[in-house]
Amino acid sequence: MSLLITGGTVIGPTGASPADVLVDGETIAAIYTPGAGPADTQTLDATGKYVIPGGIDAHTHMELPFGGTFASDTFDTGTKAAAFGGTTTIIDFAVQRTGEVVQDGLAAWHAKADGNCHVDYAFHMILGGVDDDSLKAMDQLVGEGITSFKLFMAYPGVFYSDDGQILRAMQKARDNGAIIMMHAENGIAIDVLVQQALARGETDPIYHGITRPEALEAEATHRAIMLAEVAQDCPLYIVHLSASRALAEVAAARDAGRNVFAETCPQYLYLTLEDQLGAPGFEGAKWVCSTPLRSKHESHQKDLWQGLRSNDLAVVSTDHCPFCFKDQKELGVGDFSKIPNGIGGVEHRVDLLYQGVVDGKLSLQRWVETIATTPARMFGLYPRKGVIAPGSDADIVVYDPNGRTRISVETHHMNMDHSAYEGYEIAGKVDTVISRGEILVSEGAYHGRAGRGKYLPRGLSTYLV
Numbered sequence: 183m184s185l186l187i188t189g190g191t192v193i194g195p196t197g198a199s200p201a202d203v204l205v206d207g208e209t210i211a212a213i214y215t216p217g218a219g220p221a222d223t224q225t226l227d228a229t230g231k232y233v234i235p236g237g238i239d240a241h242t243h244m245e246l247p248f249g250g251t252f253a254s255d256t257f258d259t260g261t262k263a264a265a266f267g268g269t270t271t272i273i274d275f276a277v278q279r280t281g282e283v284v285q286d287g288l289a290a291w292h293a294k295a296d297g298n299c300h301v302d303y304a305f306h307m308i309l310g311g312v313d314d315d316s317l318k319a320m321d322q323l324v325g326e327g328i329t330s331f332k333l334f335m336a337y338p339g340v341f342y343s344d345d346g347q348i349l350r351a352m353q354k355a356r357d358n359g360a361i362i363m364m365h366a367e368n369g370i371a372i373d374v375l376v377q378q379a380l381a382r383g384e385t386d387p388i389y390h391g392i393t394r395p396e397a398l399e400a401e402a403t404h405r406a407i408m409l410a411e412v413a414q415d416c417p418l419y420i421v422h423l424s425a426s427r428a429l430a431e432v433a434a435a436r437d438a439g440r441n442v443f444a445e446t447c448p449q450y451l452y453l454t455l456e457d458q459l460g461a462p463g464f465e466g467a468k469w470v471c472s473t474p475l476r477s478k479h480e481s482h483q484k485d486l487w488q489g490l491r492s493n494d495l496a497v498v499s500t501d502h503c504p505f506c507f508k509d510q511k512e513l514g515v516g517d518f519s520k521i522p523n524g525i526g527g528v529e530h531r532v533d534l535l536y537q538g539v540v541d542g543k544l545s546l547q548r549w550v551e552t553i554a555t556t557p558a559r560m561f562g563l564y565p566r567k568g569v570i571a572p573g574s575d576a577d578i579v580v581y582d583p584n585g586r587t588r589i590s591v592e593t594h595h596m597n598m599d600h601s602a603y604e605g606y607e608i609a610g611k612v613d614t615v616i617s618r619g620e621i622l623v624s625e626g627a628y629h630g631r632a633g634r635g636k637y638l639p640r641g642l643s644t645y646l647v
Contacts, residue, residue: 183207183619186219190228190580192570193550194235203233205576208618212572228580231613234550235568236270236301236577237532238557241421241445241499244274245294249522250513254504254597257298258632260528263595265300265622265630267529268612270577271567271638273304273557275332279341280311284319288328292637299635301617302577304563306330306363310340312347317354327639329562330361332421335402336369336472345409352413359642361417361443361560362410366402366428367394367473376519387466388459390518391474396482399473400427407435407442417646419560420444422501424473426485433494441646443560445497446486448534449525449602454478458602467511468600470521471501487543490552497560498535498552502528506599526596532579533587533608540609562641576619585611 187203192213202214204223212219244260246253255263257274264272276291278284288307295303307328309316320331333348334341343351348362355362375393379385384392403420410418423429423444435442449469455477458469469475476482489495503524505511514521527534535553538544544552558568565574587608591601615623622630 184223185226185619186223187226187228187233187578187580188219189216190231190233192233193546194570195547195551195555197547203570203578205578205616205619208576210570210572210574210576213570226580226614230584232546232581232583233570234579234581235554235570236579236615236617237268237553238271238273238563238567239264239269239500239502239528239531240273240497240557240561241501242272242274242528243501243503243524246275246277246503248503248524249520251505251510251522253524254506254510255502255526256597257295257303258300259597260502261300261303261635262628262630263529265615265617266595266612266628268532268579268581268615269301269528270615270617271302271304271563272528273306273561275308276305277308278310278316282310284309284316284323288323295637297633300622300630300632301635302638303635304561304638304640306332308332308341309343309351312343312351317350320351320354320360321358324358324360329359329640329642330363330419331355332363332365334365334369335406336365336367336372338369338373342369345405348406349409349413352410352416356414356416359646361419361643363419363421364406366399366406366420368398368402371398380517380519385516385518387464387470387518387521388455390470390521391455391459394472394474396425396427396476399425400431403428403431407431407440410442411440415441417441417643418443422447422473423495424450424482425476426480426482429485429489429494433489436494443496443645444494445499446489446495447499447501448527448531449475451483451486451538452534453602464512464515467514467521468507469525469602470511470518470523471503471525472523487538490544491548497557498531499557500527500531502526504596504598508599525602526598527602529594529596530589530603532612533610534603536581536610537608559644562643563638564644576616578616579612580614582611582613585613587611
């Protein structure tokens, strides 16, 4: 269909300007000065509202097996929730476990997603075992549009790679142009602290955070940056960065001109160790994630917002990995180390970051960059995604700055029996969501369907030379 979005303010990487946007079929056909568009076209009135590119959540885990269970959102429920929240593309993580064939892991994730997604999707590849075969597979997958690979310095015996394996993968990525994504926590030391805490009878959820101290995130971040330097400045992207000292390591590398990037997540910008993980009884299990929430008595949140403003933090993703409290988080009653790690947030990222604009912590332009434009550029989807421009996919969100959003388990669409942000009030609201020219959400009603989302092979990052 053809659709003219009129009266709105288009927000993009160069700023904000009043403009009308013409959608023709699945793409954006033209940008007009207000009132200059064709008169014989269906219109959508965006007066007083922002017109932004659809959000790109570059870090989700739909149906991820973890801790004896599976993330509670399927590609059906999770991508529908994403659409309600203004996210029109996700990049999920296909998984290769130690001893498995990389291509088999990717095929399994294609099978989970195919025919089930409401919005467009792509994949990163988790490498759980770095050996000669998986290194060869990296070259093959880059040719097929999987251009980023995640490694873990945490979770010994599950996903963990040692420094030698990490270095070999980084050397391969430097050769083929891929990005190495790193879960940077010293898992060997963390496991020692966990066992010592349990031996002392410290079993409550708050000890999940206490046994994963900031120092072990900073140490692993530094080590990853040094290994990337040895690998001839391999592109490195630190995932879910949560704390000040790890951010300082990233900032120092970037100041030195290195190919080092990082993301943070809404939970680290808003939630805290004491208020959430320290909730009475076992309630804190709802907020167990890794890296963990950090203390409100330190400057982490202030520093993370500053990192977003300065671009030392390039992207805000969610690390969406939801588990229900009943029968899933409860697996860790009496032993915090058995609580499945993860928080659900794919539906709330656009709103939570907009609240940062309202609170004076981000500009409108930076809001759009961190939730849409930079993820598209970072992970080889730009300019098809992440920008309001002629020729780009018509992934568009009309956002009402005069609306209000109250976050609650009673109203969210994620497959969870609780909300990490229960009762939060956002001074803004997703009004209309368009994915490749099709209106998915309008006036709170849903018009999409499972299976309409397309798989997106990706190019190389446009930030690298």
